[in-house]
Amino acid sequence: MPAQRLSVVVTRRLPDAVETRMKELFDVELRDDDARMSREELVAAMRRADVLVPTITDQIDAGLIGQAGDRLKLIANYGSGVDNVDVATARQRGILVSNTPGVTVEDTADMTMALILGVTRRIPEGLAVMQSGQWGGWAPTAFLGGRVGGRRLGILGMGRIGQATARRARAFGMQVHYHNRQRLRPEIEQPLEATYWESLDQMVSRMDVVSINCPHTPSTFHLMNARRLKLMKPGAVIVNTSRGEVIDENALTRQLRAGELAGAGLDVYEHGTEVNPRLRELPNVVLLPHMGSATVEGRLEMGEKVIINIKTFADGHRPPDLVVPSML
Known part of the structure; x- marks a missing residue:
């Protein structure tokens, strides 16, 4: 009998190739549009999911983590920074946090x-x-x-x-x-x-x-x-x-x-x-509108890291990009 697939909630639209691969591997909820989740929507997602995939625009603070359900075991951040996630509070609740370092x-x-x-x-x-x-026209002292x-x-x-x-x-x-x-x-x-x-x-x-x-x-x-x-x-x-x-x-x-x-x-x-x-x-x-990491290649590699972190966790192992409070 196959193992039950993890329930994964993604908070923003990701590249098509990343979303397609997630649908193949997990029981994933994707966004129909790219609007940011409200705080109430984030709370609801954290109550029904095994894994939350937020981005840097989602503030996963102690208040939100305190309302998470018992199912939530991994916050797989789509981004190299994790200052949008209260890592220490998450770990106290037994929730792991991973990120996507190095790709951008x-x-x-x-x-x-x-x-x-x-x-x-x-x-x-x-x-x-x-x-x-x-x-x-051109001038010697212009610009x-x-x-x-x-x-x-x-x-x-x-x-x-x-x-x-x-x-x-x-x-x-x-x-x-x-x-x-x-x-x-x-x-x-x-x-x-x-x-x-x-x-x-x-x-x-x-x-x-x-x-x-x-x-x-x-x-x-x-x-x-x-x-x-x-x-x-x-x-x-x-x-x-x-x-x-x-x-x-x-x-x-x-x-x-x-x-x-x-x-x-x-x-x-x-x-x-x-x-x-x-x-x-x-x-x-x-x-500029936060374009530093905005390349097609970078966004796809970030998605690949998120998927690897979730898949490794699903297989019972430590996510390769696990974030611990001592790293911050």
């Missing part, structure tokens, strides 16, 4: 470089002129940006994405600097020709470009606060493809409006979709 490293590093180029070469300003039909070659790039967070960004930056002729909780091993640091700064304050005060590539944790919340942003050079640029909460967005907006920073490129925001309207008005700011 190259994609996010590509977008980091795109933002650096977009801001320093004023690409959105040029695009806006072309789309408006107002372009009057003058800055050359990225030779500039100092300070990477805040030298994990896999930070290192991938460093490799790209070196190819563009940038000087790579970084601040990290721990210095990289020589065999990693030396090929990147990266300079380690123990003091974040000293690093940001000397950089031409600062790239945020660290996760959001209690210790990194507003790591780039008003005081630290003011340490940056007036001609410097800051980009963020990691987590919006790392930068004090109001302080950043004030500094950009005052001309105390040359520009910013953001793919993530402190308050999710509620972007400061004053930030949107600035011509020297490139804003």
Whole structure:
């Protein structure tokens, strides 16, 4: 007699190939549209499912986990970050949490470089002129940006994405600097020709470009606060493809409006979709709708990891991408 298939609830639409494979393997509930589940819908799903597959837009906090049913044994997050899930509370309830690490490293590093180029070469300003039909032709002093070659790039967070960004930056002729909780091993640091700064304050005060590539944790919340942003050079640029909460967005907006920073490129925001309207008005700011990991290949690989985690759990083994509180 075949084993009973796991009941799996997915909170958002996933790529067709991923959903098709899930239907083959599990008793899966999929979304008809891509609207986010309400809190009430999430509670109901967690009461009837063996496995919940949320995304970063679903806040699975202690209150929700406290209302989960006895059936729920795995939260298989579709995303590399898990700051949307209260992992500690889940584990206390006997619920495992898994994620999808590593698959979007190259994609996010590509977008980091795109933002650096977009801001320093004023690409959105040029695009806006072309789309408006107002372009009057080439001029020697029009749309003058800055050359990225030779500039100092300070990477805040030298994990896999930070290192991938460093490799790209070196190819563009940038000087790579970084601040990290721990210095990289020589065999990693030396090929990147990266300079380690123990003091974040000293690093940001000397950089031409600062790239945020660290996760959001209690210790990194507003790591780039008003005081630290003011340490940056007036001609410097800051980009963020990691987590919006790392930068004090109001302080950043004030500094950009005052001309105390040359520009910013953001793919993530402190308050999710509620972007400061004053930030949107600035011509020297490139804003993207969280596109850093948005490639077809990346989304499919994320789905494959979710499926492997659920299938391994169903077979009675530890999910390969299990998240434990000590990792956070």
